[in-house]
Amino acid sequence: MDNKNISNRYKMLFAGILVVAAVFLAVHPCRAQIIAKENEEVKTLGVVFADGRKTEDISLFKIESDSDELFISAYDLARIFKATKYWKPGRKRLVVKIAAKKYIFTLDTRVVMIENQPVLLRMPVRYSDGFVMIPLEFIRDILAKSRVEKVDFDEKRLVLTIGAPSYNVTGIIFDESIEGTRAVLTLTDELLYHVDNEIPGLLRLKIYGGKLNTLKISATEGKGLFKRVRAEQTEYDSYLFFEVEQSASSFRVEFMGPADEDSGGRKLVIFLEKGELPEIPDADFAGRKMVEILQASAGEYRKIEVKRIIIDPGHGGPDYGRISESGVEEKQVNLEISEMLKRMLIERLGVEVVLTRRTDKLVPLDQRGEIANVQNGDIFISIHCNGWFKPEAGGFETFFLAPARNEEESHQAAHENSSIRFENPGLDPEKLDELNFILWDMVQNEFINESSKLAELIQKSLDDRVSIRNRGVRQAGFRVLRGLKMPAVLVEVAFLSNPREEKLLLDNRFRKKVCEGIVEAVRRFREKDMIVEGR
Amino acid sequence: MIKNDLGRKIMFVLLALLIIVTAIIIIVRRIDLKEEEGPRVVREVPGEIRTVTLFFANSNADGLLSETRDITSEGGLENEVKQVIAALLAGPEDKKGVSAIPVGTEINRVFRVEDKETVYLDFNRALVSNHTGGSAGEYYTIKMILKTIEVNFPQVAKVQFIVAGYPVNTIAGHYKVDTPLSVRKWR
Known part of the structure; x- marks a missing residue:
């Protein structure tokens, strides 16, 4: 009995140990989890x-x-x-x-x-x-x-x-001399830019299609007449804001030499001279000829002649454009605004105006350009209303054509144009001449500076008059702007998909403000002396 | 004898308890492991999983928002592009995102011809016929697709839009899309 009892006790002890082990095992994962949760x-x-x-x-x-x-x-x-x-x-x-x-x-x-x-x-x-x-x-x-x-x-x-940053504005350095201070920007490509000093003591440089590392540029310390530089990047363009000393008298901007012999980039130089910074008459010239404008004695000037303006009411006929929730058709609004703009341009500026469509009919996009070119327009303005999937988007914006700039794209343009030639055997024989051969995309390139200038003027002028959001000036590949032999812009007046703006678009007072804004921009554009390349 | 029987019974009960406890532990731990793996962890799926980034527009129509999805990495570039486009067409998961691709749009096929850097995307007619218009709408229809291709397929330089087998001049009357568009430079 005693022996059996003892052996039973051992067995029970053994079983007990097993139970304890089991309980330990059961608890263990929980412990592991607690530790893991501490891995905060x-x-x-x-x-x-x-x-x-x-x-x-x-x-x-x-x-x-x-x-x-x-x-x-x-x-x-x-x-x-x-x-x-x-x-x-x-x-x-x-x-x-x-x-x-x-x-x-x-x-x-x-x-x-x-x-x-x-x-x-x-x-x-x-x-x-x-x-x-x-x-x-x-x-x-x-x-x-x-x-x-x-x-x-x-x-x-x-x-x-x-990832490889695809910056095309890669760096900035400042250097000082007796005459003034230079800011030298390194660009991978010769990009279009726009400078103004509307705010005293501040130079604003906008680089179209620029991409830069804002931290790197903004961290660069100013020198001499440049107190500080701040960079901003939007989805499309780069902005550089230079705070300048009071003693700066004038500035010029120009492209100089290759940035780097290996990479073949370009240097964009902003040169500040000592003395008082004069009031530069709306130095909002876009493009690389800034230098000549500011050096008043040098260079040739000519007034841009604006005698005939082509207005292009967007869409038409079976192409309704955007249709608002309440059934307002974009094509109709575009036409009505265009007609009001036409009357106002004739009354106030005494110019001739041609509409690419006067009724509710479909005019193919290429044909609109042809009308403008055949009519020898001096400016082309396309009027559109915008649309979005959500009601909250709103505002006005002005576009000019994104140029075909690199070799690959111009090759492609040449290829396309050769097919245009075959498709259109009736085209003016002069146009078919190999020497005069027109690369449609490149044609508008010639007017890119003026187009961007007109776009900036319209955007600013509208901003002074209407209370909706200013979405800025942008470049885009609008088909209707291709091949135009004149400065050309496309204005998106407001959003038909935004209930508040839809009401405005139907309101004659709003339309009047928009038209007045555009007329004022054209007036200022016409009054400017500017050097025009290749004309 | 009675005591012995009692001892045996106790031992039997303890052993049974032990087996039950062990079984419970095993089951619970298995469940735990499964739960731990959750949806975010590498799953045991045959084939390779590739995480891709999709781009949608924001509600103000002035920028893009990104989201990620998992696709199976097989069947070559064309198949992967097709999966990514299909995921874009399915729309954003985040409420802040907006798809600028018209309702009912489907991707019929994705292919390349001699130029291996150009991908042809063949959509059904809904891409054009269901488009609600507006240049912002059309801009982001194109931009969402190009940006998504650019980021996920660095080997692709250009995209050609095709609608029901044929190239079109524009999708909603503004942007020229009749030739291949550069994924990096288009705007």
């Missing part, structure tokens, strides 16, 4: 994408209690690098493919296989709180140094830049 986000990694994706803040975690190494989740890693990833569950392996290079991580080990070559990390890869966690040193020491992806890692600020 300790820092954030700022990720800047050069490809236009929005800047993101990514959580970084501290996982190992005895190390300060930060970890990033494999989910975030794959996402920010647009990587392909897959999980091999049996072998606890995570395969991540970044820019065609394969990285294989194994859980709880420090080995990363890079294209079958093992590399040791200082910390192991972990699985924690539902995520595979990869030590940040993978980005810092492997990705940033491998040059597979263009990656820039700023360890101090914890900022990661991914």
